[in-house]
Amino acid sequence: ACGNGSGSGQAASDSKRIAVFQPTNTNNYTVTEIKGAVDAAKSNGYEVDVFDSEFDAAKQASQVQQATDAKRYDGFVIMASGAPGTVCTQIQNAMRAGIRVAMINQPACDPAYGQNEYANPMKGTSFTGWQSPKLFQEYFEAAFKANPEGGEYAVIAPPAAHQNFGRVKAALDAVAAKHPQWTSVGFVPGDYLTNTALAKTAGVIAAHPNLKLLFSLYSGMTDGAYAALSSAGHADTVKIIDWVSEVQGYARIKSGVYQIGFTGLPYEEGYRGTQSVIAQITGKDEFQGVPAFGFIDLSKDPKVAKLGFEVKATNVEQFQNAGFPELPDQPATLKVANPF
Amino acid sequence: MNAESSPAVRLRAVSRAYPGVVALRDFNLTVLPGTVTALVGENGAGKSTVVRVLSGAERPSHGTVEVGGQDTTGQGPARARRAGVRVVHQELLTVPAMTALDNVFLGQPILRFGTLFDTRRMQRRYAELAAMLDVRIPANKSARALSVAEAQSLEIMRALQGKAKVLVLDEPTASIPLGERRRLYEIVRELKRRGVAIIYISHDLDEVLDVSDTVAVLRGGVKIDEKPADGWTKPALIRAMLGRTPQAGIKGGAGQLPLRSNEPALEVQRLRVSPQSAELNFSVQRGEIVGLAGLVGSGRSTILACLAGLRGPSAGTLRVSGQAVRWPGSPAAARRCGIVLAPEDRKHQGLVLSLPTADNLDLPTMRTSSRFFIRSDREALKRAASSAAQVGLPSIMLRRRALNLSGGNQQKAVLGKWISEGAPVFLVDEPTRGVDVGAKQEIYSVLRKLADTGAAVIFVSSELEEVLEHSDRVLAVRNGAIVRDFGYSVPDSHTLLAALFGQDPEPEASPAENEIAPSRANERTSK
Amino acid sequence: MTPQTAPAPNEPRSILARLSTGSRSVGLRYGMVLLLAILVVGVSTAESSFLTQSNLLNLALQWAPVAIMAVPMTLVVIAGGFDLSVGGTYAAACVLYAYLGTGGHWGSSEALLVCAAMGAVIGLINGLLITVLDVNPFVATLGTGYIVRGLALVATGGIPVIMTTTSFTNLGSDSVGGVPIPVWILLASLVVGAFVLSRTVYGKQIYAVGGGEEASRLSGLKTRTLRTSTYALAGVAAGVSGAIIASRLSTGDSTIGAGIELQVITVVLAGGIALSGGEGAMWRAAVGLGVLAVLGNAFDLMQLSTFWQSVVTGAVLIAAIALDRFGKRQGLADQTTPTMFISTSSGDGFTAPGDRSTAPSSNEGPNPTDKELV
Amino acid sequence: MTPQTAPAPNEPRSILARLSTGSRSVGLRYGMVLLLAILVVGVSTAESSFLTQSNLLNLALQWAPVAIMAVPMTLVVIAGGFDLSVGGTYAAACVLYAYLGTGGHWGSSEALLVCAAMGAVIGLINGLLITVLDVNPFVATLGTGYIVRGLALVATGGIPVIMTTTSFTNLGSDSVGGVPIPVWILLASLVVGAFVLSRTVYGKQIYAVGGGEEASRLSGLKTRTLRTSTYALAGVAAGVSGAIIASRLSTGDSTIGAGIELQVITVVLAGGIALSGGEGAMWRAAVGLGVLAVLGNAFDLMQLSTFWQSVVTGAVLIAAIALDRFGKRQGLADQTTPTMFISTSSGDGFTAPGDRSTAPSSNEGPNPTDKELV
Numbered sequence A: 001a002c003g004n005g006s007g008s009g010q011a012a013s014d015s016k017r018i019a020v021f022q023p024t025n026t027n028n029y030t031v032t033e034i035k036g037a038v039d040a041a042k043s044n045g046y047e048v049d050v051f052d053s054e055f056d057a058a059k060q061a062s063q064v065q066q067a068t069d070a071k072r073y074d075g076f077v078i079m080a081s082g083a084p085g086t087v088c089t090q091i092q093n094a095m096r097a098g099i100r101v102a103m104i105n106q107p108a109c110d111p112a113y114g115q116n117e118y119a120n121p122m123k124g125t126s127f128t129g130w131q132s133p134k135l136f137q138e139y140f141e142a143a144f145k146a147n148p149e150g151g152e153y154a155v156i157a158p159p160a161a162h163q164n165f166g167r168v169k170a171a172l173d174a175v176a177a178k179h180p181q182w183t184s185v186g187f188v189p190g191d192y193l194t195n196t197a198l199a200k201t202a203g204v205i206a207a208h209p210n211l212k213l214l215f216s217l218y219s220g221m222t223d224g225a226y227a228a229l230s231s232a233g234h235a236d237t238v239k240i241i242d243w244v245s246e247v248q249g250y251a252r253i254k255s256g257v258y259q260i261g262f263t264g265l266p267y268e269e270g271y272r273g274t275q276s277v278i279a280q281i282t283g284k285d286e287f288q289g290v291p292a293f294g295f296i297d298l299s300k301d302p303k304v305a306k307l308g309f310e311v312k313a314t315n316v317e318q319f320q321n322a323g324f325p326e327l328p329d330q331p332a333t334l335k336v337a338n339p340f
Numbered sequence B: 001m002n003a004e005s006s007p008a009v010r011l012r013a014v015s016r017a018y019p020g021v022v023a024l025r026d027f028n029l030t031v032l033p034g035t036v037t038a039l040v041g042e043n044g045a046g047k048s049t050v051v052r053v054l055s056g057a058e059r060p061s062h063g064t065v066e067v068g069g070q071d072t073t074g075q076g077p078a079r080a081r082r083a084g085v086r087v088v089h090q091e092l093l094t095v096p097a098m099t100a101l102d103n104v105f106l107g108q109p110i111l112r113f114g115t116l117f118d119t120r121r122m123q124r125r126y127a128e129l130a131a132m133l134d135v136r137i138p139a140n141k142s143a144r145a146l147s148v149a150e151a152q153s154l155e156i157m158r159a160l161q162g163k164a165k166v167l168v169l170d171e172p173t174a175s176i177p178l179g180e181r182r183r184l185y186e187i188v189r190e191l192k193r194r195g196v197a198i199i200y201i202s203h204d205l206d207e208v209l210d211v212s213d214t215v216a217v218l219r220g221g222v223k224i225d226e227k228p229a230d231g232w233t234k235p236a237l238i239r240a241m242l243g244r245t246p247q248a249g250i251k252g253g254a255g256q257l258p259l260r261s262n263e264p265a266l267e268v269q270r271l272r273v274s275p276q277s278a279e280l281n282f283s284v285q286r287g288e289i290v291g292l293a294g295l296v297g298s299g300r301s302t303i304l305a306c307l308a309g310l311r312g313p314s315a316g317t318l319r320v321s322g323q324a325v326r327w328p329g330s331p332a333a334a335r336r337c338g339i340v341l342a343p344e345d346r347k348h349q350g351l352v353l354s355l356p357t358a359d360n361l362d363l364p365t366m367r368t369s370s371r372f373f374i375r376s377d378r379e380a381l382k383r384a385a386s387s388a389a390q391v392g393l394p395s396i397m398l399r400r401r402a403l404n405l406s407g408g409n410q411q412k413a414v415l416g417k418w419i420s421e422g423a424p425v426f427l428v429d430e431p432t433r434g435v436d437v438g439a440k441q442e443i444y445s446v447l448r449k450l451a452d453t454g455a456a457v458i459f460v461s462s463e464l465e466e467v468l469e470h471s472d473r474v475l476a477v478r479n480g481a482i483v484r485d486f487g488y489s490v491p492d493s494h495t496l497l498a499a500l501f502g503q504d505p506e507p508e509a510s511p512a513e514n515e516i517a518p519s520r521a522n523e524r525t526s527k
Numbered sequence C, D: 001m002t003p004q005t006a007p008a009p010n011e012p013r014s015i016l017a018r019l020s021t022g023s024r025s026v027g028l029r030y031g032m033v034l035l036l037a038i039l040v041v042g043v044s045t046a047e048s049s050f051l052t053q054s055n056l057l058n059l060a061l062q063w064a065p066v067a068i069m070a071v072p073m074t075l076v077v078i079a080g081g082f083d084l085s086v087g088g089t090y091a092a093a094c095v096l097y098a099y100l101g102t103g104g105h106w107g108s109s110e111a112l113l114v115c116a117a118m119g120a121v122i123g124l125i126n127g128l129l130i131t132v133l134d135v136n137p138f139v140a141t142l143g144t145g146y147i148v149r150g151l152a153l154v155a156t157g158g159i160p161v162i163m164t165t166t167s168f169t170n171l172g173s174d175s176v177g178g179v180p181i182p183v184w185i186l187l188a189s190l191v192v193g194a195f196v197l198s199r200t201v202y203g204k205q206i207y208a209v210g211g212g213e214e215a216s217r218l219s220g221l222k223t224r225t226l227r228t229s230t231y232a233l234a235g236v237a238a239g240v241s242g243a244i245i246a247s248r249l250s251t252g253d254s255t256i257g258a259g260i261e262l263q264v265i266t267v268v269l270a271g272g273i274a275l276s277g278g279e280g281a282m283w284r285a286a287v288g289l290g291v292l293a294v295l296g297n298a299f300d301l302m303q304l305s306t307f308w309q310s311v312v313t314g315a316v317l318i319a320a321i322a323l324d325r326f327g328k329r330q331g332l333a334d335q336t337t338p339t340m341f342i343s344t345s346s347g348d349g350f351t352a353p354g355d356r357s358t359a360p361s362s363n364e365g366p367n368p369t370d371k372e373l374v
């Protein structure tokens, strides 16, 4: 039903326009991701506008609706602001209006949330992501293998309202069953903010001074977790396993403060998602090798083909030479847009 | 009077206890339609408690309340009102954010079709009530801008609206002007003729004997005696109230000048309390009590407020003990100049009700007497006790919160705050309002003692008798200006009243009618 | 009734004074309206897209949940209260609506009613805590807010509930006559709220309770019931708003609306309604809403940093309330008093002070005391 | 006038009554202390790790920023005020400290002072808005909070500032005598705060201002200065707390501490301090802090869902303040008065029945009216 020709009939000029929806302008990860999207659009001759919803799902829904009503966009690249499904209705409206949609980071309208392998994103859209259940399993596996002695561990997890919460939990359950020497003393939902992670970790370490291993599912949170551990005097006794390492994370892996980090691909997430929407707009099956529809699994991306994701003190320099981490120290925030 | 008719109010064995206090004990009262029953008693005797129980504001601990034969015990004010009870409470109960008219019809609007406000009829009714009471408050005036007297009048209007079977007036005349008082007496008589049962509470015993048919005396929550009004005399009432003969206060009285010197403690020149008002020039010597006499709203409190730094005067110069001083811009500055004020609203301006009395007494002095800003409680208590002794405040009261003191004791505490200050100028605004006979005497003697120790006392009261009796010198105030200085000769009350009403042939007197309060002046002309 | 007896020497001055007082009064009383007008003119000049139907409808849709809650919050504040629990109720209703939208047993309108009822119950609890236990409204509603949001979290485990019954999304996305349903609800609340406050006995009683609780109680008003009712209404509105947002997002998220209660209160206060109670009007809340919504939209349209928005919101808030305070101090209290008894018949209704001929005593009958006194 | 007629029949009952009132009074007055004691005993029995030094120090460290702000907030509330801007100041100070920690020109103690000074300035502005412009404290501080946080966002563009000068992390992480510096600061604030409130002239004046502003002003207190000073102190504490958190995180984050102001106020209120002002004590704030901290720790220790924590916090809040209100209604008013006069002499502080000594009892002996009554 959505496949007939170019989406936006009355595009005034020859240049087409893409809207990128961002949950927040105050988080390194999202800023990097949106930068990837903007770069991809610009380098292929597309106009691009960025909308920031300040972590407010309702506001994002309004923005998507408004941009649909504005009738000047050919494609949307959406990084969902809130819980899965929160912009579902608005995305369906946009698609009905002929606008092409690529989801990045979290799929939309995904009733089987948390369980699936991303294999079948909503029909007529594409989904680009690297944080697959399989990768989460690798993450836990790597840590348990590196520390065979066992003991107590805790997880500072993604927010409960975030899709990755369920995926992380499922992956951990699968892996932990194989490592009975490890006992969980906490699976604490965070909110991707440093301060909250600090408070939650402080609570966990106060309650469980024998903690051996701490997983932190976002480097922004890991900073807080580390601060809590070091001020509790446990920085040496607890091994820290980071996720999506940033500049500081790499430095700490190098100096042995963090044991393992899994590098993230936010820039690719935005970039490939945009390439995919361009493929949809131009009516091709793929664009620059990126498919128009379906799941675009970045864990198979050329950028990590050789190195994989696991960063350790031994291979950190290899990663750095390959252009990691993608998260810059202090990225510039993006200018937000007027939909008209 | 129809003795056969069934009682309009019957209280049976009513008791009401507050924590630590039994405010009313086994109280019986029957009031017949068309009669006026007065309740008298010293402060804290339980008179207002009777009112609160009768009006449903509070539930009695024991006993029953019947209005017109219906049991309304503890069923709330709405129920009592439906039974025909109308009350003017002792505390002011206006809603400041609403207009005068809304206040009068609060809880009893006149409706059209049972739902819509009938504004026209309410306005007409308002005008009628206002005319009846001789009240001149515009219907749309915000209650916030009303003086105490005006607010009191509104409450009387509220009680008169609608069909009252029982009218309760708890000290209705404590702060309303003479003219309105007389109207009120007329109205009370008129209502009596129409068969309304009236309960009348007042500390003015002449008024009580004049207005009522029956007088009941309360003491310590117990009804001591109840007799027809003709069976009482004023001294008998006082004896019954106090349970003994009152001691005579140290009588000062105008013209008797034990310690008056010729050193002026306070000299005020060219004071204008507001840009429109006339200039004031006066001085007060050490050791004398100067009474400011005036009608309600004449501006006495405003003059004191200017002197005490509460509000800026629009012009004027000030000398204290012979020294020229800058006009104080705050109470703290006034105090540094040696001027202290015992304000008229003791609950809000006089005392911090949540603090113990001792702390209240110590509030002004603690800073100056502390070492390195650290308080010594023992010292503070000692200071408070000595102040309390000087004003006759029982020392057991020191540990209680000011909130829980009776009116008379609160007033003593307000005076006690400044007693140890030794300030050369002592301003006292309405120290006896709502205070019983015994406590009044004590307050007069405190004022005289102050003067005897060399202070200049300026004394404001709405009771003309009191001003005449206890001041050495009387100044008549009208429209924010002193219209006549009677010097050390005692005016008779007729002359004084004439001066206050502006019928005085004095040449400098009588500034234009509406010059004192600009906001009022505007309102008048803008209609 | 001699209309000619004007105090002649005073007249010229008084007219001047009246005029200057008048204009100052307008400035103070309608300061926020002026600001709103300036904003609207400014933004629509700078951005032609501002005044388009689509933008305005979208704006209204976006603000609908906050605005719907702001209407009864105005009642709560005028009655001298305060409600911080609406955020929790909003989240709980969001979850509840979504949950009812997964089973298929319920219709979406029943679900909406259930949400509203839940809100009413929470509001009742607030009201009882405040009026019977005499707990400070700030504390009571902060507490119930914590509890209700906590229960929503516990019930869902923090995990979003995804609605599956498609009809449940209609509430948030369908339009009637070109206007989305939430906007209709918002408009209806505003109109009904304004009517209730200004024209009904209930409204007048709300003002009375907020302006003087003890006086009102002793005048026979059921002050506890009245105050409780305002909290119940706030709860109902929060329930409805929660259902709307669940429907729009097709998801029940227990973490939604953190801090929304402060937004709601900000709207009310930005209109210049004093927290002390007894004063205010529905149009003020509407103006506050307008100012904040247009400001936010302006920031979006003109591509200004949203960070500045927070700064400007704060400034607006302080300005609004300072204007109100200043107005009161200038003695404009009369004008801001919410009296409709008088405003409806401004022409002849005033009783002139001291002009006792206004009193109809002389013409209406021999003695006024004869009539209704007894 | 027979001095021998002692009210014999009343005596035994009154002693009984006094006793029972006494125990009830203790229950009501120290309800929160009891709750804290029960919690401590319960949690330490269930989890032996609770009473370890490391756990307690960690707990204190974790709560330090909130607790440090709660100390002057107690003064603000007792003085009849309210401060919602501390969250904004906290975030701004966090950014400022981190920013000063990137250049290398400043020492970390100077940076701490600069943060405190910035907080003081914000507090002063609050105080002036509230006391001079007469803006409601809730509105004024909500407004300045928006503004200050907005400015912090604008200054950083919302992006965290990463500290580079390593000495700047000492404030948050170093220990002196085995106790982390933030915990020292917290303990010092509490002790100084308690001393100031209960033993100094300033403290007593704070109570007076909160209990009756007008009466205090007429007693010669500089009420505006006093009230403003409490906001300034709250600002200073927020500045210090912001610096501490920046140092602990080695990052300046302008989005930090959203909602922390409500946490701070929750601590104060959970101790049973009434928002109406004039009453309360520092130990109450400390107890409130203890209850909330131990509760949170218990949830962590026992691995209960943190979602329940929100529910329990709400319940504690309501219970605390309801206890206080109930106590007051039971006439324990005098006992809860924050005065050393009374609390230090609880034995005889009870009011004798009958406020009848109003009578001109010039004689020091027993009041004559007493006798004829019984």
Ligand SMILES: Nc1ncnc2c1ncn2[C@@H]1O[C@H](COP(=O)(O)OP(=O)(O)OP(=O)(O)O)[C@@H](O)[C@H]1O
Pocket (backbone or CB within 6 Å): B018, B019, B021, B022, B023, B041, B042, B043, B044, B045, B046, B047, B048, B049, B050, B090, B404, B405, B406, B407, B408, B434, D354, D355, D356
């Ligand atoms: N709410 C209350 N809590 C505690 N005690 C109270 C309360 N109200 C009144 N009392 C006490 O009850 C007693 C009777 O008070 P009430 O107000 O009836 O006296 P009153 O005769 O009206 O005195 P006044 O002439 O001063 O108005 C007093 O001792 C008073 O302190």
Ligand SMILES: Nc1ncnc2c1ncn2[C@@H]1O[C@H](COP(=O)(O)OP(=O)(O)OP(=O)(O)O)[C@@H](O)[C@H]1O
Pocket (backbone or CB within 6 Å): B145, B146, B147, B148, B149, B294, B295, B296, B297, B298, B299, B300, B301, B302, B303, B344, B462, B516, B517, B519
């Ligand atoms: N805050 C105010 N707003 C408006 N008018 C006021 C205000 N304060 C006083 N007035 C008016 O100023 C005039 C003088 O009042 P003031 O209180 O000085 O008189 P007073 O002689 O002490 O009378 P009272 O017996 O009422 O205390 C009165 O008409 C009063 O209504």
Ligand SMILES: [Mg+2]
Pocket (backbone or CB within 6 Å): B047, B048, B049, B090, B170
């Ligand atoms: Mg009384």
Ligand SMILES: [Mg+2]
Pocket (backbone or CB within 6 Å): B300, B301, B302, B344, B429, B430
């Ligand atoms: Mg006066």
